[in-house]
Amino acid sequence: MSGSESSAPGSGATPEPLAFTVHSLPATGLDETARRTAAGRLKMFLVLAVCAAPVIASYFTYFVLRPQGRGSNYGELITPPQKVPADLPLVTLTGEPVAPRSLAGQWLLVVVADAACDATCERHLYLQRQLRETLGRDRERIDKVWLVTDDAPPRPEVMQAIAQGGAPTVLRVPRAALEHWLTPAAGHTLAQHLYLVDPMAQWMLRTPADPDPQQLKRDIERLLRASASWDNPGR
Numbered sequence: 001m002s003g004s005e006s007s008a009p010g011s012g013a014t015p016e017p018l019a020f021t022v023h024s025l026p027a028t029g030l031d032e033t034a035r036r037t038a039a040g041r042l043k044m045f046l047v048l049a050v051c052a053a054p055v056i057a058s059y060f061t062y063f064v065l066r067p068q069g070r071g072s073n074y075g076e077l078i079t080p081p082q083k084v085p086a087d088l089p090l091v092t093l094t095g096e097p098v099a100p101r102s103l104a105g106q107w108l109l110v111v112v113a114d115a116a117c118d119a120t121c122e123r124h125l126y127l128q129r130q131l132r133e134t135l136g137r138d139r140e141r142i143d144k145v146w147l148v149t150d151d152a153p154p155r156p157e158v159m160q161a162i163a164q165g166g167a168p169t170v171l172r173v174p175r176a177a178l179e180h181w182l183t184p185a186a187g188h189t190l191a192q193h194l195y196l197v198d199p200m201a202q203w204m205l206r207t208p209a210d211p212d213p214q215q216l217k218r219d220i221e222r223l224l225r226a227s228a229s230w231d232n233p234g235r
Contacts, residue, residue, distance in 0.1 A: 073205075073219055073222075074215035074218065074219045075196065075205040075206060075208070075211075075216065076185065076205065076207075076208070077204065078203055078204050078206060081198065081200075081203060081204040082182075082204075084100045084101075084103055084201040084202070084203070085181055086101070088100040088178070088180075088181060089173060089174060089177055090171045090172070090173050091171065091172050092171060092172070093170055093172065098171055100201070103201045104199060105199055106141065106143045107143070107197070107198060107199060107220075107223075107231070108143050108144075108145050108196070108197040109128050109131065109142055109144055109145070109194060109195075109196060109220075110146075110147060110182070110197060111124040111125055111128055111145070111147070111168070112147045112149060112182065112193075113146070113147075113148070113191045114149050114150040114191075115148050115150055115151075115152035115153060115154045115155070117154060117155060117158045118191075120191060121158075121191060122161075123210075124191075124194055125146065125168070127194070127213055128144045128146075128168065128194065129162070129165050129166070131216065131217055131220065132144060133165065134217060135217075135220065135221070138221070141231060143168075143169065144166075145168055145170075145197075146162070146168045146169070146171070147171055147172075147173050148173070149173065149178060149190070150175070151172070154170070175190065178190065181203060182195050182206075185206065185209070188209050192209040193206050193209060194206075194207040194211060194216070195207075196219075196220070196223070199227075199231050205223075
């Protein structure tokens with residue numbers, strides 16, 4: 001065509017090679033995966049924070065703020081609370097395994113003793129029952145547990161006595177394994193205390209040896225009031 005600057009075929013001119021510019025493509029897939037992972041972790045953290053906040057707030061109110069005239073707590077606060085080990089070997093009296101996570105969902109007042117259940121054990125089991133019954137409408141928010149630390153069968157007369165008024169949950173656990181979760185005060189044994197476990201299956205309070213019923217009841221009532229906003233009765 002007239003006026004065209006293109007070389008005609010066969011004119012002998014050497015065609016210039018085509019030039020290509022290579023641009024790096026963004027790693028869209030990898031970036032998106034990283035963003036989703038980070039977002040997922042943030043959401044999980046927020047959910048855990050929301051779930052734990054009422055528990056932390058109630059403990060803080062009870063043990064730290066200490067409203068004037070309330071007095072100090074009677075039992076010994078465990079700081080930080082000790083979560084029940086996921087591998088704690090709990091079994092029923094007939095040998096059926098029980099998942100430790102089944103302890104969650106309810107406040108627990110725990111007695112620890114071997115199957116022979118001496119005089120201290122009997123007093124603790126009686127105190128456990130009486131304390132729960134005197135809590136009135138809040139009694140449905142706390143369960144009784146007896147952890148038997150040997151393989152012997154409990155005495156029939158003890159089992160008959162605790163059956164009155166609602167028997168506690170009786171589970172076996174080796175003493176050595178239990179001591180990875182519950183521990184006595186210095187100079188005492190596991191069986192000399194009662195142990196309070198919160199609805200998240202965390203051991204959070206240990207009574208003095210041979211606890212005073214009225215003072216222990218006040219501790220439990222205060223904790224139940226402090227946790228009323230997040231703890232519902234029944235499992």
